[in-house]
Structures are given as structure tokens and as C-alpha cells.
Amino acid sequence: MTVHFIGAGPGAPDLLTLRAQRLIAAAPVVLYAGALVPAEILGHAPAEAQVIDTQHLQLDEIIAACQAAHGAGHDVARLHSGDLSIYSAVAEQTRRLDALGIPWDVTPGVPAFAAAAAALRCELTVPEVAQTVILTRYGKLASKIPAGEDLASLAAHGTTLVVHLGTQAIDEIVAAVTPHYGPDCAAAVVARASWPDELVLRGTLATIAAQVADAGIRRTATILVGPALAAHDFRESHLYSKARDRPAAGDDA
Incomplete structure (x- = not known):
């Protein structure tokens, strides 16, 4: 078996x-x-x-x-x-x-952060804006977070940050990461991603905690922070660029 x-x-x-x-x-x-x-x-x-x-x-x-x-x-x-x-x-x-x-x-299965990104209709990696996604959790009530993995240290990278299991402490999370991203940085919370009662909140680090409180979200939610969430004027990727070298007709791909 x-x-x-x-x-x-x-x-x-x-x-x-x-x-x-x-x-x-x-x-x-x-x-x-x-x-x-x-x-x-x-x-x-x-x-x-x-x-x-x-x-x-x-x-x-x-x-x-x-x-x-x-x-x-x-x-x-x-x-x-x-x-x-x-x-x-x-x-x-x-x-x-x-x-x-x-x-x-x-x-394997579809992870919550991917479902949250889909709900936001957002790519978490955007050319020359963010090419790294940091997945972490808030560790106040669960097992200890290892040294060097505290939110402030991770936020110092300035890339897309995804925090699981943390909406009950949204104020503390915002306070920890705002010095690195700034209060106007895009932030979002997706509760029960892909469920019929899915709830999507969009805002900034200055507004997202109040939105979470008003919505009464306490669990089963994902917090996302980073400039990629609001990126619009960015360089197109090299993947489909005209400048990319491509095999000639008849060559092996």
C-alpha cells in the first residue's frame, strides 16, 4: 500500500x-x-x-x-x-x-498564493520591477520563525512578499514592512481564494489594515505586498521580444 x-x-x-x-x-x-x-x-x-x-x-x-x-x-x-x-x-x-x-x-496541488494571484489578475513577477517572490508566514502564535527570516529582514528585499496565516495580525505586519516598502506601496488581501465566498481587498500599506478590519477577515487569507501588484508602465519581457534570437526555419527548436 x-x-x-x-x-x-x-x-x-x-x-x-x-x-x-x-x-x-x-x-x-x-x-x-x-x-x-x-x-x-x-x-x-x-x-x-x-x-x-x-x-x-x-x-x-x-x-x-x-x-x-x-x-x-x-x-x-x-x-x-x-x-x-x-x-x-x-x-x-x-x-x-x-x-x-x-x-x-x-x-502537488494549486497553492493558495497562486489562487490569490489569479483572483488579483496579477503576475507576481514583472520585468525590472520584481523577479523574486518571498513566501513566508506570520509566526506569533505558531512555531518560531528562524533567525533572519523575520518580516523586516524579508521586506528589506523590496520584492513581492506573500504572507500566509497572518491576517489576525495585519497591523503588526504592516508596521514591520512599511519602512522598507513605503506607505504607498500596493498591498492586497485575498480571503478564501477560489471559494464561492472569495473576498479580494486591494489598497496600499497605508489602507489595507483598515480594510481587513472593516471586512472582518480573521483567517484563511493571503497577504500580498510589493510594487508588482500595481505595475503598469514596465518593460516587456525578453521572452517574446523581437530582439530574441530564434531558430531559423527548419532548425531544431
Whole structure:
């Protein structure tokens, strides 16, 4: 058997990969991350599948469910919201599975920051404006942020900054990054990106905290800051430029 860790996407049930859908449809056991995985995605599971909400389970209990499936020879579809490469708590699970000799693999999903960028109709990297995206989280109530990864240090780069899990502390985040970007820098908050109740707030560092407070946003939101969010008068990329060298007709591409 195999435990298939699957990125279930940001919320919209059709933002699920074909591979993910196939694995879910074949899995006798499905573990999913509470209210962050919509019922339509769980609907891909076999009617007879054991479906377990891990929202209120501890790590030991989650691993015990995987171990029981392993003993029965049953594959597990382990669903996490977004993509598994960031803030998924997968590493601690796979470490336990390795110690138990239980096979596992990973199927990527659409991450929340990509869904937020889509909602904003915005490219996060713009030629000669921003060519780097920094993904981070606000660490006040969760595990500690490593030295050198505090918001002020990251904001010093002046590029596109994406902050997860931080809307409850939007005032503190704004205060930390404003000295580096300036109060007029573009900022946005996208709550529940791709869900039917998606909410998009656009403003500047001077206005975004008040907008968040007025909207009552407390969680399941992504904060984005940087000049790329409002870039209009920028140089076109080299990718489609007339100056780019291209193979002659008949040459290999």
C-alpha cells in the first residue's frame, strides 16, 4: 500500500489535478484536512471508503490511521489544502511513516498564493520591477520563525512578499514592512481564494489594515505586498521580444 499525500488545491473543487482525482477515486481510506477540503472533492472517493476528518486529530492518531490501513493493505489518500510544499505539516508525517516502513508519495496541488494571484489578475513577477517572490508566514502564535527570516529582514528585499496565516495580525505586519516598502506601496488581501465566498481587498500599506478590519477577515487569507501588484508602465519581457534570437526555419527548436 501507499499513503498518497495529495494537494487538494485552494478551495475550488475543479482546481484539482487529474492525478489527484484518480488517486482519491481508488483509495479505500481518505484522510482530509477538515473544513479546508470541500465536500465535492471528497465526493470522488469510493462510496465504501473510510473517510476521516483529521481536523481535530493529533499526529499520533493520524499516523495510527495510516498504520492501520497499511496493515490491511489499503492505500490512503491523505488530502491537504493547497499544495504540500509549504505549510502543510507533511514533513512530520512522512518522517513517522519512514520510521514505520510505510511507503508514501506526493501529488502537488494549486497553492493558495497562486489562487490569490489569479483572483488579483496579477503576475507576481514583472520585468525590472520584481523577479523574486518571498513566501513566508506570520509566526506569533505558531512555531518560531528562524533567525533572519523575520518580516523586516524579508521586506528589506523590496520584492513581492506573500504572507500566509497572518491576517489576525495585519497591523503588526504592516508596521514591520512599511519602512522598507513605503506607505504607498500596493498591498492586497485575498480571503478564501477560489471559494464561492472569495473576498479580494486591494489598497496600499497605508489602507489595507483598515480594510481587513472593516471586512472582518480573521483567517484563511493571503497577504500580498510589493510594487508588482500595481505595475503598469514596465518593460516587456525578453521572452517574446523581437530582439530574441530564434531558430531559423527548419532548425531544431
